[in-house]
Amino acid sequence: MDEQQHRPSVYDGGTVGDMIVTLLDRFPDKTAFIDGARRFTYAETRDAISRTVQHLRALGLRKGDTVVQLSGNRPEVFFVTAALYLLGLRSVTLQAMGGIEDHAYILEHCDARMMLADGAYAERTLALRGRVPGVAHWYLHEAAGDLPGFWAEAARHTPAPLPSEATPDDIIRLAYTGGTTGRPKGVMLPGRATMTQTLLLMAGRAWSDAPRFLCPTPISHGAGATLIPVLWRGGTVILQKGFDPDRFLDAMEEHGATATFLVPTMVYKLLDHPRTRRTDFSGLETLMYGAAPMSPARIKEALGVFGPVLQQGYGQSEAPSAILTLSRLDHTDRDERILSSAGKPYPGITVRLLDERDEEVPQGEIGEICVRGPLAMAGYLKQPELTAEVLRNGWLHTGDMAYRDARGFFFIVDRKKDMVVSGGFNVFPKEVEDVLTAHPAVSAAAVIGVPDPRWGEAVKAIVVCRPGMAVSAAELAALVKERKGAVAAPKTVDFVESLPLTVLGKPDKKALRAPYWEGQARAVG
Missing domain, CATH: 3.40.50.12780 (ANL, N-terminal domain)
Structure with a gap:
């Protein structure tokens, strides 16, 4: 956008950065975060964000640059994200269970300038550094090997009042989709959306x-x-x-x-x-x-x-x-x-x-x-x-x-992409899953469409039973037939210990379908 588009208006809304500045000063002595044995007050949180802001500036990062994080739950994830929102930088958070191919693709696609990771992901970080040389700065939270520690360097800065420089139009977050239908997509979220x-x-x-x-x-x-x-x-x-x-x-x-x-x-x-x-x-x-x-x-x-x-x-x-x-x-x-x-x-x-x-x-x-x-x-x-x-x-x-x-x-x-088309009729898996999980022996269920020479797609159920309980495939198929009709009744039922999940905890329908559709194209999705 040009400067005319960036010109502030009296009608512009506030930003998340403004909220962060305000809330951190309201309860300085209260505990904001508990992380195992660690405690951070609101004042300590504010100071950590201030040091982050100053260190990002010292590294030469400016509005519009992208910082990528790969981390489990720890307060520092919020400290860094808050600093990015204040400065109008772009925040990307990698899914910790994601594969290296997707991680490398995202780092390149978003033109990352810096990556910060947990020590648990030091090996992955080193591998990514070798594959994506365009990223200028590589850090772990605590130094290990030849990867420097971000917080040790940030500690050199003296806490100062927090700035709030982002506008409602600045893209401050790139939320990458899970890639279940191809390469991850970078969803651009401006300040107004956040x-x-x-x-x-x-x-x-x-x-x-x-x-x-x-x-x-x-x-x-x-x-x-x-x-x-x-x-x-x-x-x-x-x-x-x-x-x-x-x-x-x-x-x-x-x-x-x-x-x-x-x-x-x-x-x-x-x-x-x-x-x-x-x-x-x-x-x-x-x-x-x-x-x-x-x-x-x-x-x-x-x-x-x-x-x-x-x-x-x-x-x-x-x-x-x-x-x-x-x-x-x-x-x-x-x-x-x-x-x-x-x-x-x-x-x-x-x-x-x-x-x-x-x-x-x-x-x-x-x-x-x-x-x-x-x-x-x-x-x-x-x-x-x-x-x-x-x-x-x-x-x-x-x-x-x-x-x-x-x-x-x-x-x-x-x-749309999960709908099963069987014999020309639309079957919505969620409706079948709701019937299956109503059975007292069923803990969880996922329904997919698999190739069928007669129907085009046949309904298949993958079922997890509750501990110590069991039910037959015929009984479940009859239950669905009674509630939703013959078309929706699963033609086959597999019983498994657990369902595969995406990195966000959703049943991974793509993984469940993959063995059946390899080399074939589905009419839906």
């Missing part, structure tokens, strides 16, 4: 004052958007590296956690863990879940175990975290059918269901979820044609198919 996301999560989620937020999910991705709402209210973020039911329950009790964010697979593990039902959850106020659909049967079970504290969020990288929400109150609705809904739009976001001509479909009919509002991305980095397609006619097209009922609740039936 600010909108933060405000919507503050307004649309249930928060008390001084929440104690237990966070085993990666703050480098979806859970990271929750940190500013927690800190704004004077809360404490309790970080865990990875999810283990026993460690999670220990931390719940030790820290008196009042809020948490989990993906459905984590909730399932908790529900199947024998210790969970002996744990007192009376202090838990909000259990937020998202990133993938959750079985209505397991939601109902979770309400019985945790209480009326569940809240669901639906979004995607292109409109992060805050498109639809199913509130705590919605979860206790007398109509239990609501438990299969993704909820209603967050305030200030326009959501419509559109057909192939981008015309709104009638109530009750299936259309693509399309979004309009300041939450939407600016586009895909270096992919103008794909950007134009996804943002055509003034709407962000999500690729998710849904219908809306008379009360305004949205019900997602599936991703």
Whole structure:
């Protein structure tokens, strides 16, 4: 953009940087982060961000440059991200479980100027340094071998007042998609989108004052958007590296956690863990879940175990975290059918269901979820044609198919690319999965389409049973046939110990389909 486009207007909104500066001064002596034995007050957090800002400047990084992080959960991830948002640099966070090919591609694609990694990823960092020589600065959090330690160098700077230099139009985050349909795409999120996301999560989620937020999910991705709402209210973020039911329950009790964010697979593990039902959850106020659909049967079970504290969020990288929400109150609705809904739009976001001509479909009919509002991305980095397609006619097209009922609740039936076309009929895997997981012996299920000479695609179910329980393939097929009809009934059922997951904790449909579709092209997706 030219200078004319950057010229400030009295109508410009604030930025996340402005929020960060303000919140850090409100509660200087309170604990902002707990990371094992480490504690950081708000004042110490502010000072660490200040040193980061100064060191980034000393390295010659300027507005528009890109900094990449590869790390598990630790407060420093927030310190660096906050500094980037303040300066108008671009933040990229690599998925820790991602492969080296995707990591190298992203570093090159985003024109990274600096990479900072956990010591656990020192070997990966060295390998990437050899493959992507254009990156100017390579760091670990703590020095190891010939990789310098970022914080040892940053400690040379004296804390100073924090700047807030980014504008609402500056791209401050590049959120790379998981690459399940090809190379990862760099979603460009300007300051206005990140600010909108933060405000919507503050307004649309249930928060008390001084929440104690237990966070085993990666703050480098979806859970990271929750940190500013927690800190704004004077809360404490309790970080865990990875999810283990026993460690999670220990931390719940030790820290008196009042809020948490989990993906459905984590909730399932908790529900199947024998210790969970002996744990007192009376202090838990909000259990937020998202990133993938959750079985209505397991939601109902979770309400019985945790209480009326569940809240669901639906979004995607292109409109992060805050498109639809199913509130705590919605979860206790007398109509239990609501438990299969993704909820209603967050305030200030326009959501419509559109057909192939981008015309709104009638109530009750299936259309693509399309979004309009300041939450939407600016586009895909270096992919103008794909950007134009996804943002055509003034709407962000999500690729998710849904219908809306008379009360305004949205019900997602599936991703376009996951739909199974069997004998000319559309089968939406989520609807079949919801039936399967309603069986008392089933812990989790994934449904895919596999090649079939008669039907084109046949419905296959991959099922995980609960510990000590079993069910036959014939019984599950009959259950689906009764509830959804013969076309939706799985022709085959595989029983497995666990489902493969993407790096974000979603069932990996691409990996499940791959053995069956190698060398063939699917009609859908």
